[in-house]
Amino acid sequence: MDSLGQLLKQMRGPSFIQRSQEIADELLRDPAVRELRQEHPELEESLLRMNVTRLYQFATDRRHCDRCPGLERCPNDFQGHYSKLEVEVVNGITELVERKVPCTLQTAKQQEDLIKKRIRSFYVDERALSEGYNEVEIMGKDRNRAPAVNQVFRYIREVRENGLPNKGLYLYGSFGTGKTFLMSYLLHELAITGHTGVIVYMPDFVEDLKGMLSDNVKLKETVELMKACDLLIFDDIGAENLSPWVRDHVLGSILNYRMNRKPTFYTSNYALDGLERHLSFTNKDGEEGHKGQRLMDRIAPFVDVVHLHGENQRRRQS
Numbered sequence: 062m063d064s065l066g067q068l069l070k071q072m073r074g075p076s077f078i079q080r081s082q083e084i085a086d087e088l089l090r091d092p093a094v095r096e097l098r099q100e101h102p103e104l105e106e107s108l109l110r111m112n113v114t115r116l117y118q119f120a121t122d123r124r125h126c127d128r129c130p131g132l133e134r135c136p137n138d139f140q141g142h143y144s145k146l147e148v149e150v151v152n153g154i155t156e157l158v159e160r161k162v163p164c165t166l167q168t169a170k171q172q173e174d175l176i177k178k179r180i181r182s183f184y185v186d187e188r189a190l191s192e193g194y195n196e197v198e199i200m201g202k203d204r205n206r207a208p209a210v211n212q213v214f215r216y217i218r219e220v221r222e223n224g225l226p227n228k229g230l231y232l233y234g235s236f237g238t239g240k241t242f243l244m245s246y247l248l249h250e251l252a253i254t255g256h257t258g259v260i261v262y263m264p265d266f267v268e269d270l271k272g273m274l275s276d277n278v279k280l281k282e283t284v285e286l287m288k289a290c291d292l293l294i295f296d297d298i299g300a301e302n303l304s305p306w307v308r309d310h311v312l313g314s315i316l317n318y319r320m321n322r323k324p325t326f327y328t329s330n331y332a333l334d335g336l337e338r339h340l341s342f343t344n345k346d347g348e349e350g351h352k353g354q355r356l357m358d359r360i361a362p363f364v365d366v367v368h369l370h371g372e373n374q375r376r377r378q379s
Contacts, residue, residue, distance in 0.1 A: 115144070142167060182261075205371045209232065217247055225292075227363065257290045297330075298328070309352060325360075337354060338353065
């Protein structure tokens with residue numbers, strides 16, 4: 062829709078004055094302007110006619126918002142914002158002031174963008190982090206998951222009420238039961254409250270670490286990020302092919318820093334004893350039980366174990 066200035070620019074002389082008066086008369090009858098006058102009876106008609114451009118933008122934006130086509134197709138001059146008129150008295154003179162205000166859709170998008178900035182993912186399917194979350198749907202997908210889901214919900218609630226503890230969760234269960242999805246949900250919900258988080262898909266991360274051997278800067282930045290974030294999730298731990306260097310110097314360094322400081326979370330197909338056996342074996346040195354136990358000493362005491370029962374959701378969707 063053309064602006065008021067564009068509508069009037071084509072006119073000259075008497076037609077300009079006449080059309081200006083007609084537009085002002087129409088605006089004074091507009092429901093949005095009438096509502097404004099009811100809220101502010103001190104507004105005189107002469108003041109409104111002096112501010113016809115502001116009234117036009119105010120009424121136009123209101124009509125657009127009443128028939129909102131969605132944020133991406135917002136027709137307002139300033140996408141995701143509308144004109145709001147406020148009455149101020151300056152030096153005893155009443156003035157009409159226009160401000161651009163974000164709509165609820167724009168505010169929600171800004172909040173979601175802020176949440177996404179707090180979350181970093183390495184090799185995890187972004188759909189797990191970007192999909193909308195519905196607590197009823199999460200619980201209803203498979204009733205067998207209810208105890209584990211309730212424990213995740215309880216953890217989130219306790220963090221909101223009491224702040225971050227130094228213990229995380231160890232979520233284990235069969236393939237496709239929704240472990241990654243639940244941890245992504247936890248990460249998203251706690252990012253809303255201001256916490257930063259990192260989620261790492263372990264098999265791909267361990268493979269990529271080989272390339273970082275020749276890039277010390279990238280390696281240091283990655284490790285420091287995982288040490289410093291509020292919430293760290295190792296997704297599918299136990300499915301990676303470990304080397305002694307990754308286990309002892311990378312993973313060990315991260316966990317050694319975080320224990321007693323910040324919570325670390327895990328998803329796995331293994332129970333804790335199975336994970337210890339996995340961590341005790343590397344593709345170079347074979348079985349080293351004491352090194353697996355050393356790493357488990359940095360994991361087991363700092364997690365609450367959650368066994369996720371349920372059906373394979375991937376198989377159900379195929």
